[in-house]
Amino acid sequence: MSLHPEVIRLLIFLVGIIAFAALNAAYLVWLERKEAGHIQRRIGPKEVGPFGLLQPLADGIKLMTKQLIVPAGVDPILFKIAPILVMVPAIMSFVTIPYGENLVARNIDIGLLMIFAFASVNVLGLLLGAWGSRNKYAVISAARVVSQNVAYEIPMLITVVTLVMITGTMNLHEIVMQQQGGFWNWNILNLAASPLMPVAFLIFFVCMLAETNRAPFDMAEAESELIAGAFTEYPGMGFGVFFMGEYANIVIGASVATILFLGGWQCPFGLFPGVHWFLLKMYFLIFTVIWIRWTYPRTTFYSLLNLSWKILIPISFFNLILTSAMIKVF
Amino acid sequence: MGTQNIQPPIVQFAQLDKLLALGRANSLWPMTFGLACCAIEMMATGASRFDLARFGAEVFRPSPRQCDVMIVAGTISKKMAPAVETLYDQMPEPKWVIAMGNCAISGGPFLFEGQYGIVEGAEKLFPVDVFIPGCPPRPEALIEGILELEEKVTGSRRFPRVEVG
Numbered sequence: 384m385s386l387h388p389e390v391i392r393l394l395i396f397l398v399g400i401i402a403f404a405a406l407n408a409a410y411l412v413w414l415e416r417k418e419a420g421h422i423q424r425r426i427g428p429k430e431v432g433p434f435g436l437l438q439p440l441a442d443g444i445k446l447m448t449k450q451l452i453v454p455a456g457v458d459p460i461l462f463k464i465a466p467i468l469v470m471v472p473a474i475m476s477f478v479t480i481p482y483g484e485n486l487v488a489r490n491i492d493i494g495l496l497m498i499f500a501f502a503s504v505n506v507l508g509l510l511l512g513a514w515g516s517r518n519k520y521a522v523i524s525a526a527r528v529v530s531q532n533v534a535y536e537i538p539m540l541i542t543v544v545t546l547v548m549i550t551g552t553m554n555l556h557e558i559v560m561q562q563q564g565g566f567w568n569w570n571i572l573n574l575a576a577s578p579l580m581p582v583a584f585l586i587f588f589v590c591m592l593a594e595t596n597r598a599p600f601d602m603a604e605a606e607s608e609l610i611a612g613a614f615t616e617y618p619g620m621g622f623g624v625f626f627m628g629e630y631a632n633i634v635i636g637a638s639v640a641t642i643l644f645l646g647g648w649q650c651p652f653g654l655f656p657g658v659h660w661f662l663l664k665m666y667f668l669i670f671t672v673i674w675i676r677w678t679y680p681r682t683t684f685y686s687l688l689n690l691s692w693k694i695l696i697p698i699s700f701f702n703l704i705l706t707s708a709m710i711k712v713f
Numbered sequence: 714m715g716t717q718n719i720q721p722p723i724v725q726f727a728q729l730d731k732l733l734a735l736g737r738a739n740s741l742w743p744m745t746f747g748l749a750c751c752a753i754e755m756m757a758t759g760a761s762r763f764d765l766a767r768f769g770a771e772v773f774r775p776s777p778r779q780c781d782v783m784i785v786a787g788t789i790s791k792k793m794a795p796a797v798e799t800l801y802d803q804m805p806e807p808k809w810v811i812a813m814g815n816c817a818i819s820g821g822p823f824l825f826e827g828q829y830g831i832v833e834g835a836e837k838l839f840p841v842d843v844f845i846p847g848c849p850p851r852p853e854a855l856i857e858g859i860l861e862l863e864e865k866v867t868g869s870r871r872f873p874r875v876e877v878g
Contacts (some may be wrong), residue, residue, distance in 0.1 A: 444736025450805035611776035618805040671758040
């Protein structure tokens with residue numbers, strides 16, 4: 384009996400995507416701890432393996448062998464399903480992301496729409512986990528997360544709509560192919576379409592930080608006031624899966640930013656395009672995310688919402704109108 | 714691993730157990746939890762000069778559900794004792810306790826005849842694995858305490874012991 388080549392291809396991509404997500408989650412934690420150390424003039428993990436490289440392995444072993452407490456009074460179904468609800472959409476979003484010319488599991492025409500559809504399920508996972516764990520701190524955190532994500536999804540989607548108007552397609556592969564040539568062809572510098580394109584990138588990046596609940600917008604896990612926010616009652620691997628989901632979401636956010644604004648796998652000088660350029664740009668963005676986290680303190684909740692409703696949304700609307708006017712005129 | 718009340722396994726996997734012990738010893742996440750002045754030394758241990766992160770033990774988790782080791786840093790007053798006990802009970806197994814400083818060991822300078830305010834040592838509340846003397850102990854002493862706990866978990870010491878001649 385021989386398998387259909389399409390089935391084999393799908394299986395390979397499935398395994399590859401899950402392995403990529405898990406490996407990234409593990410080693411981004413290492414990068415985060417190491418980077419935090421160097422920003423604070425410490426060394427960071429160094430004794431567990433060379434340069435502390437075995438640290439994620441030790442953490443993984445420990446988290447997996449930890450007792451799984453299901454506290455009395457929690458909702459048994461929601462409590463267990465919530466970490467999966469954060470992890471699965473993240474994995475699903477990897478399906479349409481093209482990491483190279485041919486390195487994509489499924490090249491869907493509405494790939495961009497699919498990624499944002501799945502990205503919004505992430506909030507539901509956090510909300511259900513917090514609600515199901517029957518903890519007042521978790522519920523407060525969930526309420527914050529929902530209002531934060533609703534507030535930041537609007538400028539993010541308006542920016543994406545602007546971009547779709549310029550490119551005329553939601554197919555991620557085509558969006559990258561349109562940015563061929565050199566860095567002056569990238570969407571971030573596409574000033575002919577809209578002079579506000581760099582600002583649009585900035586808005587997208589800030590919204591990505593807020594959507595993935597990273598500091599300075601980490602309202603989900605507000606350590607100083609809400610214990611551990613939505614994760615308060617999760618021991619061992621329940622918490623571990625939540626964190627893997629968070630890091631997978633960061634990888635997706637950085638990948639989408641790379642595709643939309645930084646030309647995906649295209650080389651800045653028009654030479655040797657390939658997956659290495661994609662990874663370089665993506666990891667630079669992730670490095671910046673971690674850098675911001677360990678440099679700035681957390682904002683208060685009100686200034687967070689004010690930033691979105693009073694600054695980001697008006698600017699992104701203005702950019703939308705400006706872009707449509709320029710498309711009409713020129 | 715004295716404080717654990719886990720039943721011994723029916724089938725023994727010596728190598729696997731060693732691997733698990735190694736994993737646990739190298740990622741001891743303490744609880745963000747200080748009672749008195751020893752907590753200041755605990756913070757200094759995490760900061761740049763002493764850097765607890767080298768041993769992978771800098772992840773101070775704010776929720777007891779995600780912690781492995783509870784550093785009782787300071788005086789346990791009788792009013793605080795129920796809260797400390799609750800936090801200990803909320804931690805998932807396997808869990809360890811470090812009593813840091815003289816107050817957590819025995820009551821320290823507050824121990825005198827007729828005192829009514831403090832608990833005379835963390836061991837009155839729950840089993841303790843490592844005692845770190847000092848008032849307060851220096852950050853080096855806390856790091857030594859964590860290394861001692863690692864030795865207790867894995868059975869072998871990370872660094873050669875310093876002999877004072």
